[in-house]
Amino acid sequence: MIKTAIVWFKTDLRITDNETLVKALEKSECIIPIYCVDESHFKETKYGFKKTGSFRAQFLLEALEDLKNSLEKLGSTLVILKGKPETEIPKIVKEFKVQKVYAKKEIAFEEKKTEQKVQEELFKLKCEFEAISTSTLYHAEDLPFSIKTIPDVFTDFRKKTEKESKIRPCIAQPTQIKSPVLPQTKIPTITELGLELTPLDSRSVLQFKGGEKEALNRLNHFFYETKALGTYKETRNGLVGADYSSKFSPWLALGCISARTIYFEVKKYETLFGSNSSTYWLIFELMWRDYFRFMFKKHQTKFFISSGIKENKKMNTNTNATLIADWINGNTSSDFINANMIELKLTGFMSNRGRQNVASYFCNELNLDWRIGTAYFEQQLIDYDVSSNWGNWAYIAGVGNDPRGHRFFNIEKQANEYDKKMEYRNLWLK
Numbered sequence: 421m422i423k424t425a426i427v428w429f430k431t432d433l434r435i436t437d438n439e440t441l442v443k444a445l446e447k448s449e450c451i452i453p454i455y456c457v458d459e460s461h462f463k464e465t466k467y468g469f470k471k472t473g474s475f476r477a478q479f480l481l482e483a484l485e486d487l488k489n490s491l492e493k494l495g496s497t498l499v500i501l502k503g504k505p506e507t508e509i510p511k512i513v514k515e516f517k518v519q520k521v522y523a524k525k526e527i528a529f530e531e532k533k534t535e536q537k538v539q540e541e542l543f544k545l546k547c548e549f550e551a552i553s554t555s556t557l558y559h560a561e562d563l564p565f566s567i568k569t570i571p572d573v574f575t576d577f578r579k580k581t582e583k584e585s586k587i588r589p590c591i592a593q594p595t596q597i598k599s600p601v602l603p604q605t606k607i608p609t610i611t612e613l614g615l616e617l618t619p620l621d622s623r624s625v626l627q628f629k630g631g632e633k634e635a636l637n638r639l640n641h642f643f644y645e646t647k648a649l650g651t652y653k654e655t656r657n658g659l660v661g662a663d664y665s666s667k668f669s670p671w672l673a674l675g676c677i678s679a680r681t682i683y684f685e686v687k688k689y690e691t692l693f694g695s696n697s698s699t700y701w702l703i704f705e706l707m708w709r710d711y712f713r714f715m716f717k718k719h720q721t722k723f724f725i726s727s728g729i730k731e732n733k734k735m736n737t738n739t740n741a742t743l744i745a746d747w748i749n750g751n752t753s754s755d756f757i758n759a760n761m762i763e764l765k766l767t768g769f770m771s772n773r774g775r776q777n778v779a780s781y782f783c784n785e786l787n788l789d790w791r792i793g794t795a796y797f798e799q800q801l802i803d804y805d806v807s808s809n810w811g812n813w814a815y816i817a818g819v820g821n822d823p824r825g826h827r828f829f830n831i832e833k834q835a836n837e838y839d840k841k842m843e844y845r846n847l848w849l850k
C-alpha cells in the first residue's frame with residue numbers, strides 16, 4: 421500500500437467511471453487530486469489562433485468547479501496548480517512525499533510529450549507514474565487488432581470490433597476520499613487566462629455548462645425527458661435546436677462523462693423503451709470517436725502534417741489571409757457556409773453537417789491549407805478534441821481515413837437538402 425498518491429486530472433474531469441481515481445484510491449492510504457492550468461494551452465499556435473478560445477475555456481472552468489465540489493463532498497478537494505505540469509507536479513511530490521502519480525493515458529503528440537516530461541522529473545524523485553486509458557468506449561487492449569494493424573477503413577474496424585470485443589463495465593464512483601490537509605487553491609477566472617467571456621448568443625443550440633452534473637442532466641434530457649434518442653438517426657443531420665443530436669461532445673471532450681457511461685445508459689434505455697436504429701446509431705458515432713483516437717495511436721504525428729496519413733500526397737499550401745478571414749467571418753459567396761461559420765464564431769458550436777460542409781469548402785473551393793481551418797476549429801470549438809478534430813479534417817481534406825480518397829461536398833445541394841426552408845440560414849444571417 422502506498423501512503424500518498426497524486427491523481428492528476430486532465431481531460432477526465434469526473435468522478436464516475438474514472439479508473440485512474442479509483443485505482444489510486446485502492447492502492448494508497450490517501451490521495452491528492454490535482455489539475456494543472458498550463459498557460460501554453462491558452463497561447464497562440466503556429467497558425468495564429470489561440471489554442472483554446474473563450475467558449476471552451478469557460479466550459480473548462482465550470483467543469484473544474486464542478487469536479488472540485490464533487491471531491492469536496494467526498495472529503496477531499498481539487499488542488500489547482502498554475503504552470504507547467506513537469507515543474508508544478510514535482511513540487512507537490514516533494515512537499516507531500518508522494519510515492520506515485522496516477523493519470524489518464526495520452527495518445528496525441530503534445531500531450532504525450534508532457535506526460536513523458538513529467539515522468540522524467542518524477543523518476544529523479546523516485547516517484548512512480550502510472551497512466552491509465554480511460555477515454556474510449558473499447559479499451560485498446562480489448563480490440564481484435566494490435567494498434568499497428570487497426571484497419572485504416574472505419575467500417576472494417578467497426579465490424580470486427582463489434583463482433584469480437586466487449587465493452588468493459590463502468591467503474592462506480594468512490595464514496596469517500598482520504599487526503600492530507602491540502603492548500604486551498606483557486607480556479608482562475610477567464611480573464612486570468614488572457615481571454616474574455618463571450619456573452620451567450622440567444623440563438624445558440626444550447627446553453628452549454630461544463631461539469632459532470634451538467635453532462636448527466638443533458639443525458640437525462642436527451643434520453644428520458646424528450647426521448648430524443650429514439651429518433652436520433654432521423655434527426656442527427658439537423659441544424660437548428662438543442663435536440664437534433666445529443667450535444668454530448670463538449671462533456672465527452674473534457675471527460676465530464678465517459679463514453680462507457682453513455683453506452684450503458686443506451687442499453688438501459690433500450691431495455692425500457694426498445695432498441696431501434698437510432699439507439700444503435702449513437703453508439704455507432706461513439707465508435708467513430710474511438711476510431712480517431714486509435715488512429716492517432718497508430719499514425720501519431722502524421723495527422724498534423726499536410727499529407728496526413730497519405731504518404732507524400734501533394735496538398736494545397738495556400739494561406740491567403742483574405743480568403744481565410746472571409747471564411748471565418750461568414751463573408752464567402754455561399755450563404756450556407758456563412759451561416760455555419762457565424763454560428764461557430766458566436767457560439768463555439770456547429771452541427772456535424774455544418775462542419776463537413778465548411779471543411780470541404782475550405783479545402784476544395786477555397787483551396788487553402790486544411791490545417792489552418794483545423795487550427796481555427798481548435799481555437800473556436802467548445803468540444804475541441806485533438807483526434808476528432810484533426811482526424812475529421814484530414815478525412816475531408818482527403819489525407820485521412822476516407823476510403824473514397826477525396827470527398828467533395830456540393831454545398832448548394834447540401835443546403836437545399838438540409839436547410840430546405842432556409843430556417844437555419846435565416847436564423848444566422850438575418
Ligand SMILES: Cc1cc2nc3c(=O)[nH]c(=O)nc-3n(C[C@H](O)[C@H](O)[C@H](O)COP(=O)(O)OP(=O)(O)OC[C@H]3O[C@@H](n4cnc5c(N)ncnc54)[C@H](O)[C@@H]3O)c2cc1C
Pocket residue numbers: 656665666667668669670672673702705706708709710712770771772773775776779797801803804805806808809810812813816
Ligand atoms: C471537420 C470536423 C471537425 C470536427 N471536430 C470535432 C471535435 O473537435 N470534437 C468532437 O467531439 N467532434 C468533432 N467532430 C465530430 C462531430 O461533428 C461532433 O462530435 C458532433 O457534431 C458533436 O455534436 P453531438 O455531440 O450532438 O453529436 P452526436 O451526433 O450526438 O454524436 C454523439 C457523439 O458521438 C461522437 N461523434 C459523432 N460524430 C463524430 C465524428 N464524425 N467523429 C468523431 N466523433 C463523433 C461525439 O463524441 C458526439 O458527441 C468534427 C467533425 C468534423 C466534420
